[in-house]
Amino acid sequence: MNYFELFEIPVQLQVDKSVLPRKYFELSRRYHPDFFVNGTSEEQALALERSALLNKAFQTFQHPDDTIRYVLSLKGMLEEEEKFTLPPEFLMEVMEINESMMEMEEEDPGLSGAISRLEAEIYSPVKAIIEQYRDEMATEADLLAVKEYYFKKKYIDRIRKQHNSNSGMI
Numbered sequence: 001m002n003y004f005e006l007f008e009i010p011v012q013l014q015v016d017k018s019v020l021p022r023k024y025f026e027l028s029r030r031y032h033p034d035f036f037v038n039g040t041s042e043e044q045a046l047a048l049e050r051s052a053l054l055n056k057a058f059q060t061f062q063h064p065d066d067t068i069r070y071v072l073s074l075k076g077m078l079e080e081e082e083k084f085t086l087p088p089e090f091l092m093e094v095m096e097i098n099e100s101m102m103e104m105e106e107e108d109p110g111l112s113g114a115i116s117r118l119e120a121e122i123y124s125p126v127k128a129i130i131e132q133y134r135d136e137m138a139t140e141a142d143l144l145a146v147k148e149y150y151f152k153k154k155y156i157d158r159i160r161k162q163h164n165s166n167s168g169m170i
Helices: 003-007 018-032 042-061 064-074 088-103 109-132 139-167
Strands: none
Touching: 003 018, 003 042, 018 064, 042 064, 064 139, 088 109, 088 139, 109 139
16 A cells, blocks of 8 residues: 555645645544554554554655655656766756855855755746646656656755755754
């Protein structure tokens, strides 16, 4: 059973967070191991498994990047510790931003703007795919575009995190 089946929602790249808590608590009550103390050992094991899966699913759905990673993995498009080759022009732009950050003594608002601009630039081509994803209509090309976005976003997040830690921000 995958996370979407467990939550009884269609596979999607952007989960509606407004319905998650209610559904989570409903499923928590349904699968909580304490309700199966008088059940068979199989029922107890299943409840424990579903309860753990429910917690992992809820955590994954709370973070958009984790949800994208999960769907890509579910679709066989992403492997654990995969090394994905990004376009050289993107890597050059990231390298230039990173070098600018290393040369800075203090926070540069222009650099934060460059990071945000790059983030918007990489999201733009996949915006419709992510926001309107329908599992039955998604093509391999759609998923590959989302995969490239996912890896680009990881680079940008690393730069932002490094920038924030170097400038004393958390």
